Structures are given as C-alpha cells and as structure tokens.
Ligand SMILES: Nc1ncnc2c1ncn2[C@@H]1O[C@H](COP(=O)(O)OP(=O)(O)OP(=O)(O)O)[C@@H](O)[C@H]1O
C-alpha cells in the first residue's frame with residue numbers, strides 16, 4: 001500500500017490549525033507549524049508533499065517564507081491560504097511558484113480536493129521525469145527465452161527474489177541478458193507499477209555522475225538553471241538498475257554505498273536529507289569479486305550488492321537454447337516487418353550452432369535481424385549469413401567449396417565496405433572484372449552501384 005502523503009499546515013491561529021487537522025488527519029500525515037521558523041524546521045527534517053501556507057504570519061511575510069521554503073525543498077506543492085483582502089498577494093505567490101490559493105473560509109471538500117489535485121500534479125511531474133528517462137532507451141517488453149537447466153534455475157531464482165527487497169548482482173558476459181533479467185525481477189516484484197530507472201555507470205561521464213544520480217536544486221552550481229530530480233529520486237518506491245557498476249569510480253562507489261545503506265541522500269548543493277525507498281539491482285560484465293580482490297572495487301559495496309547473486313551463462317555454454325532463440329527472433333522479425341516467416345537452412349543452422357557467440361544473445365539477435373532483412377526468399381542460407389562474423393566459425397561441416405565461397409563472400413563484402421560500396425574500386429583491389437564482381441555479389445543483397 002502507498003504510504004500516506006504528508007501535509008504541512010502553517011498557520012498562526014490555533015483554531016485554524018485544529019480544524020485543518022480534523023479534516024485531514026484520516027487521509028494524510030499532518031504536520032503543524034505556527035510560524036515561519038517552525039515551518040522551516042519541519043520542512044528541513046521531514047519529507048513533505050503539500051504545504052498549506054497562511055499568507056499572514058507573525059514572524060515573516062508569507063511570500064518571503066514561500067521563497068525560503070522553495071529554496072529548502074522545491075518538491076512540495078504550496079497552497080496559499082488567504083483572506084479575500086489579500087488576493088493580490090496570493091496571485092503574486094503563484095508567480096513565485098505556489099500551486100494554488102484558497103480563500104478563507106472554505107468547505108472541507110474544497111480543501112481535500114485542492115490537496116488531491118496538488119498531489120496528482122506532483123505525481124505527474126515525477127512520472128514525466130521517469131518517462132523521459134525511459135524514452136531514451138528502446139526496450140520492447142520481452143520474454144526471456146531458455147530451456148537450458150542453468151536458465152531454468154535462473155528463472156526460479158528470479159521469481160523467488162522478486163518478492164524481496166534485497167539487492168541483486170547480475171553478472172555475465174556482454175549480451176547475455178543482464179538488463180532483461182533486471183527488468184524481469186522488477187516486473188515480477190510488488191514494485192512493478194513504480195519506475196525502473198537505469199543508471200548507466202559506463203555511459204555517464206564521472207563528472208556528471210553525481211548530478212545525474214543525486215539531482216540538484218536550481219543555483220546549486222553554475223549551469224544549474226533549474227531544479228532537477230536525480231535518478232534516485234525518480235526511482236523512489238521502484239527499482240534502480242546500476243548498469244556496468246564495475247566502471248564506477250571510487251568516490252562514487254563510496255557515495256552509492258551510503259545511499260544503499262542509509263536509504264537517504266542529499267541533492268547537490270543542499271543539506272536537506274531525502275529519504276528514498278529503492279530496490280537496487282546492479283550488473284557487471286566483469287568479475288566483481290576479482291576486481292574487489294585486486295582492490296579496484298570496494299569490498300563493503302560488493303557485499304552490499306551481492307545479497308542475491310545471479311550468474312548468466314554465456315550462450316556457448318547453453319547451445320541448445322540457440323535454436324529456440326533463433327525461432328523466437330525470426331518470429332519477432334516476421335511480425336515486426338509484416339513479411340512472410342523465414343527459416344535458416346540446415347547448413348546455416350549448423351554454422352550458427354558451432355559459432356562461439358562472443359557477443360552472446362545480442363549478437364545472435366542482430367544476426368537474425370540482419371539476415372532476415374537481406375534474404376529475399378523464405379530460406380536464409382549460408383551465403384546470407386556469411387558476411388557476418390559467424391563466417392569465422394569455420395564450420396567443420398562445410399565442403400571445401402562452401403568454405404571457399406563463404407570466405408570469398410565475406411572478403412568481398414569487407415572490401416566493398418572499405419571503399420564505401422564503390423564497385424569499380426573494389427573490383428580493382430580484388431583484381432577481378434566488374435562484371436565478375438557483380439555476379440559474385442548478387443547474393444549479398446546489395447544495391448547496384
Ligand atoms: N534469454 C533471452 N531471451 C530473449 N532475448 C534475450 C535473452 N537474453 C538476451 N536477450 C536480448 O539480447 C539483447 C541483449 O540483452 P541485455 O541488454 O539484457 O544484455 P546485457 O547482458 O545487459 O548486455 P551488456 O553487458 O552488453 O549490456 C537484448 O535485446 C535482449 O532482449
């Protein structure tokens with residue numbers, strides 16, 4: 001269940017504070033301040049969602065207080081509470097960032113309504129930040145394919161640990177499906193309707209890492225033109241995926257450790273502590289334990305993350321999954337393109353089964369997509385995959401002629417690529433006539449130059 005939203009009521013009149021409390025206490029956590037000083041104190045020490053702020057206070061002008069509160073924490077939506085004669089001031093408050101104003105006296109329903117709308121707006125702001133973050137990444141919702149016993153064990157592990165909040169460390173070579181697994185854990189967890197936020201440690205330059213992760217308030221440093229939520233805040237109540245965690249520098253390792261332990265942090269340039277409820281899943285394609293033993297990765301951070309370790313096997317160690325994955329990707333391509341289904345010839349399949357797949361499932365997925373696209377008929381044959389790295393697999397099932405052809409096709413396409421498709425130039429380098437080149441490249445699916 002969602003925790004209750006917190007409302008801070010700032011009013012110097014005891015009677016008004018009490019009536020707000022009566023109206024709000026069933027639905028919300030209510031904090032009350034009778035002057036500006038108390039309001040500042042309460043906002044500094046609590047996570048507040050909405051502030052009901054009286055414009056006339058004994059110790060400070062309501063507008064000044066509004067600015068002070070916004071500087072401490074710009075997150076809460078502020079609703080000004082005012083008498084008819086102060087409407088001008090209320091309008092100025094809106095310009096200073098207040099959400100709305102309410103004119104005294106008011107009905108109970110109106111108060112609840114306006115607070116609910118403010119909360120909804122807050123929610124939307126976070127959702128937009130999250131969607132922006134997600135849109136930068138293309139990831140169709142996807143199944144995890146695999147029947148190898150190692151994969152079956154992993155599926156079981158995923159559904160068990162999805163229930164818990166413990167950190168997960170997913171390790172495996174590049175392209176083995178680490179992000180896929182992380183998303184699956186999130187999607188099966190009670191957090192599934194909350195954000196899954198990727199913190200890409202390798203892609204974010206270390207100088208920007210802190211501001212990306214922790215966020216900052218307007219004016220926190222030169223160039224901080226507006227308050228920006230960090231990824232941790234966006235991930236609140238959801239899951240943060242720390243991708244390529246091995247690339248984090250030592251300073252960030254220490255800072256992140258603190259967040260994972262304390263579940264709190266500060267935005268850059270601020271002192272207010274923000275509490276978060278985030279589940280952490282980290283991924284690495286290097287052996288973190290080895291890095292730790294070499295002193296390149298903090299031991300305490302390693303043990304914090306390694307509560308549930310998941311080791312994804314490389315594709316070459318679960319070859320019986322290759323045909324399953326191929327069928328799955330062929331099917332996906334047919335659906336996506338609206339074209340007729342295609343399949344690989346027996347010989348092509350044999351090459352794919354023997355290949356080592358250093359880029360694992362990602363490499364296989366790319367190969368299927370590319371060969372599906374360039375092959376005209378329903379059968380993808382050896383020549384259609386020969387231009388890919390799999391050519392290097394040197395299948396032991398090929399006749400000499402097939403092997404020579406495979407090499408020839410591969411070499412021709414490499415030369416063509418090096419001269420950017422200029423056939424005349426390629427023919428010169430290869431020492432053959434242009435017409436010969438033309439006939440030899442007929443199967444490559446290249447455009448005529
Ligand atoms: N078992 C699987 N079933 C279906 N698709 C898979 C599987 N494993 C990986 N994929 C697909 O392969 C691609 C790579 O997977 P993913 O991005 O999860 O790998 P990764 O381990 O995070 O790689 P890297 O270390 O390079 O970031 C994705 O398109 C993913 O959907």
Ligand SMILES: [Mg+2]
Pocket residue numbers: 178179243
């Ligand atoms: Mg990845």
